[in-house]
Amino acid sequence: MKLYTYFRSSAAYRVRIALNLKGLASEQIAIHLQKEGGLNRKPEFRAINPHGRVPALAIDSGDVLIQSLAIIEYLDETHPQPPLLPRDPVERAKVRALAQVIACDIHPVNNLRVLTSLRTLFGAGDEDVVNWFRHWVNEGFQPLEKILASSPETGTFCHGDTPGLADICLAAQVTNNARFGVDMAPYPVIARIHAACMALPAFQKAAPQNQIDAE
Amino acid sequence: MKLYTYFRSSAAYRVRIALNLKGLASEQIAIHLQKEGGLNRKPEFRAINPHGRVPALAIDSGDVLIQSLAIIEYLDETHPQPPLLPRDPVERAKVRALAQVIACDIHPVNNLRVLTSLRTLFGAGDEDVVNWFRHWVNEGFQPLEKILASSPETGTFCHGDTPGLADICLAAQVTNNARFGVDMAPYPVIARIHAACMALPAFQKAAPQNQIDAE
Numbered sequence: 537m538k539l540y541t542y543f544r545s546s547a548a549y550r551v552r553i554a555l556n557l558k559g560l561a562s563e564q565i566a567i568h569l570q571k572e573g574g575l576n577r578k579p580e581f582r583a584i585n586p587h588g589r590v591p592a593l594a595i596d597s598g599d600v601l602i603q604s605l606a607i608i609e610y611l612d613e614t615h616p617q618p619p620l621l622p623r624d625p626v627e628r629a630k631v632r633a634l635a636q637v638i639a640c641d642i643h644p645v646n647n648l649r650v651l652t653s654l655r656t657l658f659g660a661g662d663e664d665v666v667n668w669f670r671h672w673v674n675e676g677f678q679p680l681e682k683i684l685a686s687s688p689e690t691g692t693f694c695h696g697d698t699p700g701l702a703d704i705c706l707a708a709q710v711t712n713n714a715r716f717g718v719d720m721a722p723y724p725v726i727a728r729i730h731a732a733c734m735a736l737p738a739f740q741k742a743a744p745q746n747q748i749d750a751e
Numbered sequence: 752m753k754l755y756t757y758f759r760s761s762a763a764y765r766v767r768i769a770l771n772l773k774g775l776a777s778e779q780i781a782i783h784l785q786k787e788g789g790l791n792r793k794p795e796f797r798a799i800n801p802h803g804r805v806p807a808l809a810i811d812s813g814d815v816l817i818q819s820l821a822i823i824e825y826l827d828e829t830h831p832q833p834p835l836l837p838r839d840p841v842e843r844a845k846v847r848a849l850a851q852v853i854a855c856d857i858h859p860v861n862n863l864r865v866l867t868s869l870r871t872l873f874g875a876g877d878e879d880v881v882n883w884f885r886h887w888v889n890e891g892f893q894p895l896e897k898i899l900a901s902s903p904e905t906g907t908f909c910h911g912d913t914p915g916l917a918d919i920c921l922a923a924q925v926t927n928n929a930r931f932g933v934d935m936a937p938y939p940v941i942a943r944i945h946a947a948c949m950a951l952p953a954f955q956k957a958a959p960q961n962q963i964d965a966e
Contacts, residue, residue, distance in 0.1 A: 586901075587852065587894040599841055603855065606847035613840040625828040626814055632821035637802065640818065644859040649890075657883070658873035668872070675864075679802040686801075 537562040538594040540585065542569050542576075543747035546643055547604040548591040549708040552742035554608045557699065558615045562593070566749030569648060605639055608701060620700045630687075631695045634680065634702035638709045642676035669716040673709070677723050680706075684725040692732050699733060707733035711743060752777040753809040755800065757784050757791075758962035761858055762819040763806040764923040767957035769823045772914065773830045777808070781964030784863060820854055823916060835915045845902075846910045849895065849917035853924045857891035884931040888924070892938050895921075899940040907947050914948060922948040926958060 539555065539562045541548040555562055567590050568575045575581060576588050585592040585600050593601045593610075601607045612620045621628045644650070646669045654660035654668060684690045694702035710720070710730040720727045733739045744750060754770065754777045756763040770777055782805050783790045790796060791803050800807040800815050808816045808825075816822045827835045836843045859865070861884045869875035869883060899905045909917035925935070925945040935942045948954045959965060 586897040589856075595841070597841060599845070601841075601844045601848065603848040603851040605855070606844045606851055609847060610840050610844035613843065625825055626810070626812060626816075628828065629816045629821045629825035630814070632824060633802075633816065633818040636818040636821055640820070640855050640859055641804075644855055645862075645865055647860075650860055653883075653886075654873070657879070658869070658875065660873065664872070668868075671868070682801040 537596065538565055539563070540565050540567050540581070540590050540592040540594070541747070541749075542567055542590045543744045543750045544648075544712070545569065545590050546708045546712045547589075547639075549711070549742055549744065550604045550639075550704045551591040551593065551607050551611075552747075553704045553707065553739055554611050554620065556738035556742055557618060557620065557704075558611055560611065560615060564748055566747070568749065605635065605701075608704065612701075618698060620704070622695060622700075627689065627695065630689065631700055631702045634683065634694050635705040637676050637680050638702075638705040642672050642709060643705075645672045666716050669713075670718050673713055673716075673718050674722075677726060681723045681726055684729070690725065693729055699736065699739075703729060703733050706730060707739050752811065753780055754778070755780050755782050755796070755805050755807040755809070756962070756964075757782055757805045758959045758965045759863075759927070760784065760805050761923045761927045762804075762854075764926070764957055764959065765819045765854075765919045766806040766808065766822050766826075767962075768919045768922065768954055769826050769835065771953035771957055772833060772835065772919075773826055775826065775830060779963055781962070783964065820850065820916075823919065827916075833913060835919070837910060837915075842904065842910065845904065846915055846917045849898065849909050850920040852891050852895050853917075853920040857887050857924060858920075860887045881931050885933050888928055888931075888933050889937075892941060896938045896941055899944070905940065908944055914951065914954075918944060918948050921945060922954050 539551060541552065541564050567581060576590060582588050585602060587602045591604055591607060593607050595601060601610055608620065621631055651665050654665060684694060689695050691697040693699045694706060706726060707730055710726065754766060756767065756779050782796060791805060797803050800817060802817045806819055806822060808822050810816060816825055823835060836846055866880050869880060899909060904910050906912040908914045909921060921941060922945055925941065955961065
């Protein structure tokens with residue numbers, strides 16, 4: 537398998553963690569999103585991946601899978617051990633929902649391309665961008681903290697005592713928050729789970745600073 | 752089941768379609784997102800759903816499920832007929848990815864709360880908001896059209912000749928695009944699939960204008 541990745545991409549980070557948790561090797565190909573107006577916009581990459589974003593996972597069949605959550609569910613379906621989702625449908629829905637609070641509510645609005653658009657379209661400055669980023673993290677983390685703090689399923693990780701899909705999204709988000717100085721004091725459960733994740737080699741090795749393209 | 756919904760919400764629209772495709776009855780409870788600063792922000796609704804957004808599906812166990820994609824996968828797992836995802840893991844990943852190009856790349860950035868923030872934080876006017884909306888639709892629809900036009904799996908619908916998860920997201924997005932005057936001329940395959948969806952009662956009945964809270 538070949539993973540098209542960018543060290544800072546939160547979505548690529550998720551797939552790197554999943555590959556590590558599953559013990560799957562992959563060749564990592566770095567696609568710099570800021571150099572030369574974005575290497576992901578070049579025809580060479582678009583030929584491989586018309587979507588033009590990272591992560592993309594080229595699998596042995598020749599298919600190139602896109603979208604981090606879809607890729608992770610694929611890895612979980614084809615390599616069931618260790619499972620990244622519970623077996624019960626209601627519990628699966630809860631874990632997927634926790635993941636999606638991050639992957640659908642927070643991350644897309646704070647993506648590099650959106651932050652860049654705020655600057656170019658509305659003249660947003662550094663402080664505006666930081667405030668925007670923090671605002672949407674807080675909008676998502678407030679309910680996330682409440683759910684995790686009150687749910688009987690919460691353990692060492694978001695659901696029980698083994699890491700899964702929600703932890704993958706949580707860890708990548710919290711790690712990337714640090715660049716924007718998000719105050720984690722209101723989120724003790726999220727912070728505790730992040731620490732539990734980062735104590736595991738699968739999460740550590742996937743972290744931005746440990747990638748081949750880290751700056 | 753009780754579905755907390757808002758007629759204009761693209762995410763609630765997705766769940767309404769899925770319930771109809773599965774032939775499942777639900778009580779619909781309208782949560783107006785604009786009246787009185789958003790009825791979703793009231794303590795009564797937060798007590799039921801700490802996430803404070805629609806859709807939310809209260810199921811018979813007492814659990815309240817959130818996040819449209821998680822809810823739809825739950826419905827598909829608990830009511831397998833007709834299936835909303837293919838059986839093969841690679842094909843499932845492709846369909847989920849098509850859905851997520853819309854649900855993770857386009858919709859969150861164009862959500863009501865984001866558009867409102869552009870106005871309040873950056874003084875965006877009506878034209879700025881319309882241009883913003885169209886920009887992110889085009890950023891997602893260009894690769895989506897390319898993938899659908901070139902994929903051998905594309906049929907009457909996004910994957911074969913029966914509607915599934917990707918069609919649900921596509922239909923809700925295209926329907927809501929109309930309010931922002933998105934030009935569909937560059938997207939003949941997406942437009943064709945949308946028309947095929949809207950010819951089905953399950954999609955029609957779920958449309959915004961056919962809801963109890965439609966204005």
